[in-house]
Amino acid sequence: MKLTFYGTAAGEGWPGLFCNCELCKEARRLGGKNIRTRTQALVNDDLLIDLPPDTNMHSLVYGLDLSRVNHLLVTHSHSDHFNPTDLEMVREPFAHERPNVFHVYGNSKVKEKLWEQVPGMTGTDTNLEVHVIKPFEEIKIKDYTVVPMLALHDRNEECLFYLIHQGEKSILYAHDTGAFPEQTIEYLVKNKVYLDLVSLDCTQQSVPDGNNHMGLVDAVKEKQRLIELGIADHNTIWIVNHFSHNGLWLHEKMVEEAEKVGFIVTYDGMELVF
Numbered sequence: 061m062k063l064t065f066y067g068t069a070a071g072e073g074w075p076g077l078f079c080n081c082e083l084c085k086e087a088r089r090l091g092g093k094n095i096r097t098r099t100q101a102l103v104n105d106d107l108l109i110d111l112p113p114d115t116n117m118h119s120l121v122y123g124l125d126l127s128r129v130n131h132l133l134v135t136h137s138h139s140d141h142f143n144p145t146d147l148e149m150v151r152e153p154f155a156h157e158r159p160n161v162f163h164v165y166g167n168s169k170v171k172e173k174l175w176e177q178v179p180g181m182t183g184t185d186t187n188l189e190v191h192v193i194k195p196f197e198e199i200k201i202k203d204y205t206v207v208p209m210l211a212l213h214d215r216n217e218e219c220l221f222y223l224i225h226q227g228e229k230s231i232l233y234a235h236d237t238g239a240f241p242e243q244t245i246e247y248l249v250k251n252k253v254y255l256d257l258v259s260l261d262c263t264q265q266s267v268p269d270g271n272n273h274m275g276l277v278d279a280v281k282e283k284q285r286l287i288e289l290g291i292a293d294h295n296t297i298w299i300v301n302h303f304s305h306n307g308l309w310l311h312e313k314m315v316e317e318a319e320k321v322g323f324i325v326t327y328d329g330m331e332l333v334f
């Protein structure tokens with residue numbers, strides 16, 4: 061399997077779009093891996109996770125090729141994960157020679173937001189299909205089995221993150237979430253899941269959270285819990301991702317701290333094959 065991280069920042073981006081704090085000024089000065097766009101990832105070449113406002117930039121700068129993508133998993137409706145207006149471009153005359161249907165999977169709020177913001181897409185003549193999905197109900201997409209997991213995040217909607225199986229491999233892509241709810245842990249245990257790759261939320265970096273997001277200490281606790289339960293082990297690829305300037309660590313410091321506890325730190329454009 062291959063997983064590419066096209067965007068690795070929280071909602072404001074890093075540097076924050078309008079921010080004048082020392083960390084954002086320093087990121088602008090340093091450039092490179094300190095420049096982070098809003099979170100998006102691609103599994104292999106065909107399964108997209110989230111549609112942030114930086115999607116077009118990911119296409120232009122990092123070579124994200126959406127001409128071959130027909131399936132989008134959305135974690136929740138927050139603007140850094142779902143910018144539905146871009147979906148208007150999936151139909152004629154904005155996109156030619158595509159298969160008939162582009163599939164979007166998300167909670168009911170994602171569906172509402174899509175129809176609200178792209179009213180032209182509501183007719184039966186559109187080539188967009190929205191699937192309202194529920195936690196722990198399996199979805200078959202091509203040769204993937206995808207299971208939405210329940211997140212601990214915005215209490216006003218059913219926020220999800222994703223367990224994705226292909227062949228013998230399984231990945232857990234967990235953004236945005238605090239500590240995993242018990243139902244999520246129960247599902248993983250009951251189904252004897254073994255995870256080859258885990259990408260954990262680390263929005264708060266140096267600041268403990270666990271309630272809506274995670275800091276590094278919360279990610280470490282979650283890692284220990286998954287290992288103790290036999291869901292993952294030290295051969296699992298452990299990743300932290302989705303960073304905010306409010307977490308106070310620029311890329312180099314984030315890498316230094318994450319290495320001590322066995323995590324890889326993402327950067328925009330990072331590709332992992334496993």
Ligand SMILES: [Zn+2]
Nearest residue numbers: 070071140236
């Ligand atoms: Zn987010």
Ligand SMILES: [Zn+2]
Nearest residue numbers: 079081084305
């Ligand atoms: Zn800032």
Ligand SMILES: [Zn+2]
Nearest residue numbers: 136138213236
């Ligand atoms: Zn969010």
